[in-house]
Amino acid sequence: MRWTLKPKPDSLTVAKLASDLGVETPIASLLVQRGIETFEEAKKFFRPSLDDLHDPFLMKDMEAAVNRIALAVEREENIMVYGDYDVDGTTSVALMSSFLKSFYPNVATYIPDRYDEGYGVSYKGIDFAADNDISLIIALDCGIKAIEKVAYASSKNVDFIICDHHRPGAEIPNAVAVLDPKREDCEYPYKELCGCGVGFKLLQAWVQKNGDPIDILLPYLDLVATAIGADIVPITGENRILAYHGLHVINTAPRTGFKAILEQVKKEILTITDVVFIIAPRINAAGRMKHGLHAVNLLVEDNEETAKLFASEIEIFNSDRRNADKAITVEALSQIEILKEQERFTTVVYQEDWHKGVIGIVASRLTETYYRPTLVFTKSGEKLAASARSVKGFDVYDALEACKEHIEQFGGHKYAAGLTLAETQYEDFKRKFEEVVSGSIDKNLLTPEILIDAEIELEDITPKFHRILKQFAPHGPGNMSPSFLTQNLKDTGYAKCVGAEADHLKCRLQQGNSDFAINAIGFNLGQKCELLANSQRVKAVYAIDENEWQGNVSLQLRLKDISL
Structure with missing residues (x-):
């Protein structure tokens, strides 16, 4: 392990803050390290308030998004809420659909099948909408790169509102509204929202436009806090406010589905770490082992007995997930042992029968063990699919961008991404990925810090x-x-x-x-x-x-x- 002691903050700033707050110097020093230098900033840090959330209409296309939903309600159109099958996606769908259904009945939900449709917006989902007289799709935690699919939907008279937080490509989909703070032309002041957080901003804009108090959204913040924890986004700024209040909801008035999960594990007061390691894996297990809609159904269920049945079903999925994860990790580690003498800067393993639903977890475990940017591949139909994980300080998304000549599709973040490629490209990709990483990574990053x-x-x-x-x-x-x-x-x-x-x-x-x-x-x-x-x-x-x-x-x- 590398030990890195952070630089000491300015002693005069620390002394003044310690005096203003009436705290010891070590506490004041920790606050200044986090950019908190005044009494007012400390007050906002220790007492996060919903009043400090940014105006949602600062986000590009927000006005268009709210107006399109209002038009759908006025015309009594059918709306479909579409989201990815992971925690961020399923909590987003639960958030948006349950809020809309509280005042409007014509709302359907759709989660793509991980194995049949893959990640993100799918043609099958769009066809389902068109065949069922659905004229508006609200896509959450996906869609920012769905250029062709949004155009296809438009040809079928299906409009899209996209709420995403992934990095856009060179082109933005031609949707009614594309909400993504990472858009280069979006001046929204906080860039680190998760997909569920972007969905929440749309709801905030809706209640603001309708003159309702933001407090009516408080019961939904347990979903947002869960997505923030599971997606490992920074817990700063707005995310800190949303996570703080969402945890309070989980611990004081949890939704029926969360209560059913927590009864299985006998845990009382939850921290964000507990959310990440207790609630999130169970929500994720549905999409990994069966179908993401099982998770959405649990999260929106009001009946306690039904929720208990759903939770016990998801507990079985989670147990199956753990068993698959352990077995594949052992097999992957044995592959690495054979390759160890090659002194590689990356870890890339592949076996065609590995369960696609757990390769992301396995990639995380291999990264913890060998501390290298890691890819775990499996067969997915005619293609190979992989989950990528990185070490602290190295942007695996950028590394994949440099290998895109060998990749059919990829997306994700700095530390976690997913991709598909043709089996014939596997060896060339593997070689190129090693070349890119070895040529660009700071060698110190290969030792845990x-x-x-x-x-x-x-x-x-x-x-x-x-x-x-x-x-x-x-x-x-x-x-x-x-x-x-x-x-x-x-x-x-x-x-x-x-x-x-x-x-x-x-x-x-x-x-x-x-x-x-x-x-x-x-x-x-x-x-x-x-x-x-x-x-x-x-x-x-x-x-x-x-x-x-x-x-x-x-x-x-x-x-x-x-x-x-």
């Missing part, structure tokens, strides 16, 4: 310090849970390896000659246990957690790494 916010003393860790730290949540890119460095540590004699495989480290640490000691746990750090032998002095990087045992709550360090 721990970013450290600040060096502190153990005695800085007081209940008040932690109480304020908790208010930095929700955490995510752009606002990660703070990591700290402390030096001159020794174990008090309790260090031991724990866990079924003895792969975790448990110890109790003191600093220097101080009597103050604190418990610490290091997951997957069992091999470092010997560093703590014989009262040897070490330094450690860690986060601060609460540990509950037999009703008692105490602070503990969650170790990320230790070294001499």
